[in-house]
Amino acid sequence: MSVxxxxxGQTSPGAPEDRATPVSSGGATPILETRDLKxxxxxxxxxxxxxxxxxxxxxxxxxxxxxxxxxxxxVGESGSGKTTLGRAILRLSDASGGSIRYExxxxxxxRGREMRQLKQKIAMVFQDPYGSLNPRMTVGNIVAxxxxxxxxxxxxxxxxxxxxxxxxxxxxxxxxxxxYPHEFSGGQRQRIGIARALASGPSLLICDExxxxxxxxxxxxxxxxxxxxxxxxxxxxxxxAHDLSVVRHVSDTxxxxxxxxxxxxxxxxxxxxxxxxxxxxxxxxxxPIPDPEVEGKRARVVLKGDMPSPLNPPKGCVFNxxxxxxxxxxxxxxxxxxTLPDGRxxxxxxxxxxxxxxxxxxxxxxxxxxxxxxTFGLLGTEPSSQRDRPIISRGRLAMLVGVVLLGVxxxxxxxxxxxxxxxxxxxxxxxxxxxxxxxxxxxxxxxREDAVVQLDLSNASYARVLYLKDNPSKPGSYLPPRVEYxxxxxxxxxxxxxxxxxxxx
Amino acid sequence: MAEVLLKVKNLSTxxxxxxxxxxxxxxxxxxxxxxxxxxxVGESGCGKSVTALSIMRLIPTPPGxxxxxxxxxxxxxxLKLRNREMRAIRGSKIGMIFQEPMSSLNPVLTIQSQLAxxxxxxxxxxxxxxxxxxxxxxxxxxxxxxxxxxxxYPHELSGGQRQRIMIAMAMSCAPRxxxxxxxxxALDVTIQAQILDLMQDVTEQSGTSLLIITHNLGIVARYxxxxxxxxxxKLREVSDAxxxxxxxxxxxxxxxxxxVPRLDSDxxxxxxxxxxxxxxxxxxxxxxxxxPRCLWAVERCFTDDPELEEISTGKRVACFEHAxxxxxx
Numbered sequence: 001m002s003v004x005x006x007x008x009g010q011t012s013p014g015a016p017e018d019r020a021t022p023v024s025s026g027g028a029t030p031i032l033e034t035r036d037l038k039x040x041x042x043x044x045x046x047x048x049x050x051x052x053x054x055x056x057x058x059x060x061x062x063x064x065x066x067x068x069x070x071x072x073x074x075v076g077e078s079g080s081g082k083t084t085l086g087r088a089i090l091r092l093s094d095a096s097g098g099s100i101r102y103e104x105x106x107x108x109x110x111r112g113r114e115m116r117q118l119k120q121k122i123a124m125v126f127q128d129p130y131g132s133l134n135p136r137m138t139v140g141n142i143v144a145x146x147x148x149x150x151x152x153x154x155x156x157x158x159x160x161x162x163x164x165x166x167x168x169x170x171x172x173x174x175x176x177x178x179x180y181p182h183e184f185s186g187g188q189r190q191r192i193g194i195a196r197a198l199a200s201g202p203s204l205l206i207c208d209e210x211x212x213x214x215x216x217x218x219x220x221x222x223x224x225x226x227x228x229x230x231x232x233x234x235x236x237x238x239x240x241a242h243d244l245s246v247v248r249h250v251s252d253t254x255x256x257x258x259x260x261x262x263x264x265x266x267x268x269x270x271x272x273x274x275x276x277x278x279x280x281x282x283x284x285x286x287x288p289i290p291d292p293e294v295e296g297k298r299a300r301v302v303l304k305g306d307m308p309s310p311l312n313p314p315k316g317c318v319f320n321x322x323x324x325x326x327x328x329x330x331x332x333x334x335x336x337x338x339t340l341p342d343g344r345x346x347x348x349x350x351x352x353x354x355x356x357x358x359x360x361x362x363x364x365x366x367x368x369x370x371x372x373x374x375t376f377g378l379l380g381t382e383p384s385s386q387r388d389r390p391i392i393s394r395g396r397l398a399m400l401v402g403v404v405l406l407g408v409x410x411x412x413x414x415x416x417x418x419x420x421x422x423x424x425x426x427x428x429x430x431x432x433x434x435x436x437x438x439x440x441x442x443x444x445x446x447x448r449e450d451a452v453v454q455l456d457l458s459n460a461s462y463a464r465v466l467y468l469k470d471n472p473s474k475p476g477s478y479l480p481p482r483v484e485y486x487x488x489x490x491x492x493x494x495x496x497x498x499x500x501x502x503x504x505x
Numbered sequence: 506m507a508e509v510l511l512k513v514k515n516l517s518t519x520x521x522x523x524x525x526x527x528x529x530x531x532x533x534x535x536x537x538x539x540x541x542x543x544x545x546v547g548e549s550g551c552g553k554s555v556t557a558l559s560i561m562r563l564i565p566t567p568p569g570x571x572x573x574x575x576x577x578x579x580x581x582x583x584l585k586l587r588n589r590e591m592r593a594i595r596g597s598k599i600g601m602i603f604q605e606p607m608s609s610l611n612p613v614l615t616i617q618s619q620l621a622x623x624x625x626x627x628x629x630x631x632x633x634x635x636x637x638x639x640x641x642x643x644x645x646x647x648x649x650x651x652x653x654x655x656x657x658y659p660h661e662l663s664g665g666q667r668q669r670i671m672i673a674m675a676m677s678c679a680p681r682x683x684x685x686x687x688x689x690x691a692l693d694v695t696i697q698a699q700i701l702d703l704m705q706d707v708t709e710q711s712g713t714s715l716l717i718i719t720h721n722l723g724i725v726a727r728y729x730x731x732x733x734x735x736x737x738x739k740l741r742e743v744s745d746a747x748x749x750x751x752x753x754x755x756x757x758x759x760x761x762x763x764x765v766p767r768l769d770s771d772x773x774x775x776x777x778x779x780x781x782x783x784x785x786x787x788x789x790x791x792x793x794x795x796x797p798r799c800l801w802a803v804e805r806c807f808t809d810d811p812e813l814e815e816i817s818t819g820k821r822v823a824c825f826e827h828a829x830x831x832x833x834x
Contacts, residue, residue, distance in 0.1 A: 077696075185783075215548040218778075220765070244694070248768055269771075272768065283695060290725070290762065290765050291750050292746050306666070
């Protein structure tokens with residue numbers, strides 16, 4: 001394993017050595033590979049004498065691989081570093097460390113003419129179809145320019161023929177070549193941008209949010225064009241997008257970025273079917289599916305708060321401020337990517353421990369990733385007064401209850417109430433909870449009985465009550481809670497804690 | 506069926522531009538019932554935002570003009586009100602949230618003074634009472650450390666928090682209707698989910714109707730009870746949300762649903778885009794405006810423009826061929 005000296009913070013003790021072998025698809029050579037790639041931007045202050053007051057780690061130790069003919073979807077929210085990663089590959093942003101290899105060649109070592117040759121093989125399609133075309137050039141000249149720069153043809157008439165061919169390829173009318181960009185709609189401009197990218201005959205296309213500025217019906221046209229070009233021109237794509245549904249459609253493999261790091265990557269089907277990293281889970285569940293019936297049954301995790309400032313990222317795992325399953329270790333050690341049995345890589349301490357204990361093959365053995373020893377569960381019933389969305393009422397309900405006492409968390413969770421139900425429902429007082437534990441525990445197949453027996457509420461000042469529902473996609477596991485209530489024993493009062501609603505479901 | 510809160514009837518709004526007269530909203534009628542979430546969905550330029558602005562009487566005149574129709578809110582025709590009477594309704598009975606929270610908040614005023622303002626004007630609260638209520642509102646929208654936040658300026662908050670403040674402001678006078686115009690489009694998906702859940706929760710708790718204006722069919726599926734699909738200034742299909750997704754009856758709705766990639770579909774599942782471009786509103790085709798892109802168009806569609814007709818209970822479609830239109834063929 002090779003963690004370069006620049007890697008900051010502590011790494012997990014006994015970190016495994018599989019960092020050196022990112023997601024591999026058999027023995028083929030990747031067309032593009034980055035190793036521990038870093039792009040840091042210094043933050044300077046001062047007018048004349050500038051001093052560096054900080055550093056933004058836009059890309060911080062990223063390993064990705066793209067196999068020839070495949071599409072790697074790079075997803076993440078704004079500020080995750082996905083665009084910077086794409087730009088670094090074309091050396092539009094300077095890498096601060098690590099390596100980039102294109103067909104085995106060290107991209108960062110290339111100079112002058114060699115670099116120009118590389119840019120002939122890697123082309124870029126940009127997000128903004130309005131800003132990325134020179135308004136004072138005809139679109140024909142825009143498409144011809146890469147051929148002139150790379151001196152692909154010495155004869156102008158050959159260039160003209162090729163421009164016409166490219167117009168056909170991307171579905172533009174040949175007669176439009178003499179017009180200017182402002183005469184075109186957004187979708188047509190994106191076609192022009194694609195024609196320009198194809199002009200130098202690239203084998204790798206870096207597409208940075210190529211469809212996000214387009215309307216739905218036009219978006220589908222451009223995606224279909226990408227699909228067709230992939231086959232016809234044998235293209236490989238690095239497809240950068242925040243729209244996970246679009247990425248789902250185009251990608252063979254997926255890398256999920258958060259605050260400069262790849263938190264999960266691997267086969268697209270596997271990740272979409274069964275995301276392992278808590279951020280991937282939250283990201284996927286945040287995307288609404290255009291089908292009310294499916295939406296009604298879906299498991300959802302809503303994250304708390306915002307992404308932290310990249311100037312001041314949290315210690316340990318960068319996701320720890322919003323993570324619903326963070327543990328003590330997550331606030332200290334940076335998790336390294338580990339390979340799962342299915343070949344995918346996940347950088348999460350909780351998942352890593354699952355791999356070590358062999359339980360990752362059966363993730364159902366945990367509740368929200370928490371080990372069972374620290375969680376207690378009770379089975380609840382649906383309150384009749386509940387006024388709720390169908391999403392929730394369809395699920396089987398479960399109740400888990402928790403108490404914090406001298407650092408001992410005893411969690412009690414009970415099946416799902418929406419915010420709307422807040423006023424009407426009542427919470428079971430502690431005495432009743434104790435007597436009901438035995439009653440509820442039958443039928444609750446996920447909780448270890450011996451753990452519940454240790455539950456001692458006599459010294460507790462309050463109970464933390466969270467409502468959970470079954471995770472329909474993973475029987476036996478539960479979704480994070482939606483609302484937290486505190487039951488104060490002394491006063492016998494119930495208090496709602498609003499912040500929790502954020503990450504809650 | 507719940508009572509009707511907002512009844513838009515034969516509303517037309519046009520803009521006189523140099524390129525010609527644009528019928529941004531062309532004779533549309535729909536109702537929003539008390540307590541429901543109604544979605545107005547369509548692509549850019551279809552007139553969905555102009556509809557919202559017309560309801561709020563915020564159309565810049567000139568070049569814009571509401572040329573016909575009525576907007577009955579709680580039994581009162583908003584279009585007949587004097588400006589002063591309309592101001593008493595805006596921000597009080599009807600709240601509105603826009604796409605870009607930064608430009609909707611005043612950058613030089615603290616959150617507290619902006620939140621307290623409508624309370625003082627509409628609710629006639631004293632400064633002290635308004636400030637207390639502002640703190641409650643900030644708590645309600647889930648922003649931690651409310652007291653400190655109230656003293657801050659909009660630029661000190663993140664995009665998601667600004668949108669939460671907008672929700673707090675829009676809900677401050679307990680409106681009966683909340684209009685959210687692409688309120689989460691500029692936000693990241695995880696924040697989008699937070700904000701929409703919050704909006705749904707606060708409106709559900711207070712029984713406020715929610716009019717969501719969006720281009721995102723996923724959001725409609727997740728949150729809306731009923732939906733209206735708009736294209737080139739006209740409503741093309743109005744129906745219960747679940748019906749529209751299960752059995753869309755307008756070719757444009759079918760086209761939209763077929764062209765959206767889905768998170769839960771298999772990789773490489775076919776995507777069928779709608780051919781062609783969104784038409785220029787100054788130069789609409791004769792007959793049905795969707796005819797150049799329509800898979801079901803017959804001769805009549807190129808001469809006559811179909812009206813929105815009730816084809817079954819709660820479902821209205823503007824298409825001559827609706828009986829043969831289907832999502833699966």
